[in-house]
Amino acid sequence: MMEENWKQRTELLLGEEKAERLSRAHVLVVGLGGVGAYAAEMLCRAGVGRLTLVDADTVQPTNINRQLPALHSTIGQSKVEVLAARFKDINPEVELRTLPVYLKDENIPALLDNNLFNFIVDAIDTISPKCFLISEAMKRHIKIISSMGAGAKSDITQVRFANLWDTYHCGLSKAVRKRLQKMGIRRDLPVVFSTEQADPKAVLLTEDERNKKSTCGTVSYMPAVFGCYLAEYVIRRL
Numbered sequence: 001m002m003e004e005n006w007k008q009r010t011e012l013l014l015g016e017e018k019a020e021r022l023s024r025a026h027v028l029v030v031g032l033g034g035v036g037a038y039a040a041e042m043l044c045r046a047g048v049g050r051l052t053l054v055d056a057d058t059v060q061p062t063n064i065n066r067q068l069p070a071l072h073s074t075i076g077q078s079k080v081e082v083l084a085a086r087f088k089d090i091n092p093e094v095e096l097r098t099l100p101v102y103l104k105d106e107n108i109p110a111l112l113d114n115n116l117f118n119f120i121v122d123a124i125d126t127i128s129p130k131c132f133l134i135s136e137a138m139k140r141h142i143k144i145i146s147s148m149g150a151g152a153k154s155d156i157t158q159v160r161f162a163n164l165w166d167t168y169h170c171g172l173s174k175a176v177r178k179r180l181q182k183m184g185i186r187r188d189l190p191v192v193f194s195t196e197q198a199d200p201k202a203v204l205l206t207e208d209e210r211n212k213k214s215t216c217g218t219v220s221y222m223p224a225v226f227g228c229y230l231a232e233y234v235i236r237r238l
Contacts, residue, residue: 006091007047019047025238026050026095028111029121030103030133032079033057034218035147036123037068038227039234043121044087046235050095051087052115053080056102066223105132112136119234122146123227125172131179138187145233148173148193150223151216152202155194159225161233164189169197192229 005011011019025048029040032055040053057079063070069082080098087094097115101107105128120137122144124130130146137144146164149172165186167173170193180186202217 022047023049025118027119028052028117030054031123034066034223035226038224039121039230042231044090052097054099055079056100066218066220103129108133108136112140117142120144121230127175127179146191147226148191150226151218152198153194153196154219155196156225158194158196164191167193192226
């Protein structure tokens, strides 16, 4: 019974030819926090054949309320390694490349030039590498979808797909738009965002987190929903 086709239900819905297309695809997922890890797992469970996972972080106790790799037993472990082991257990045939590095402006071009990606999922929450990844993907005509801010929000009925330039009530979207405009970029960018006003009481200024000026309150389901939206967008277009 173990050898039953675990992709059977996906093939029943999409058809064998489309499922085969997913098995030939290579997707880059950058950022494996609350949003990105769920996006990556949904891609893996849908049968995407090659995944490159990028995140330098280790699991912290404050991740447990919302992040897929975060358990008390995984505190201190590399997020990419925890997820790689999990994904191999889901699909033993998946081709995985794990990069436990912070993507910086200088190492993004090499990553994109040395791999043939069919799609990029951007779940980075730091402005500079996020915008540089978007810019370099656009230069190379690689399809990309970006996650905007899921923090300080709790109403999943307000999560939407949109063009970055049409988003509102989202501080991350605003910051990304400003930075891209400074870089001379005004091209359409598909994003996932929430139309909900962020709760100002849920935002805390911080000095102890790398590259972050503030940290936001979050609830278990919200980043996961963003991740599922990202995965759906990619799967339907592959």
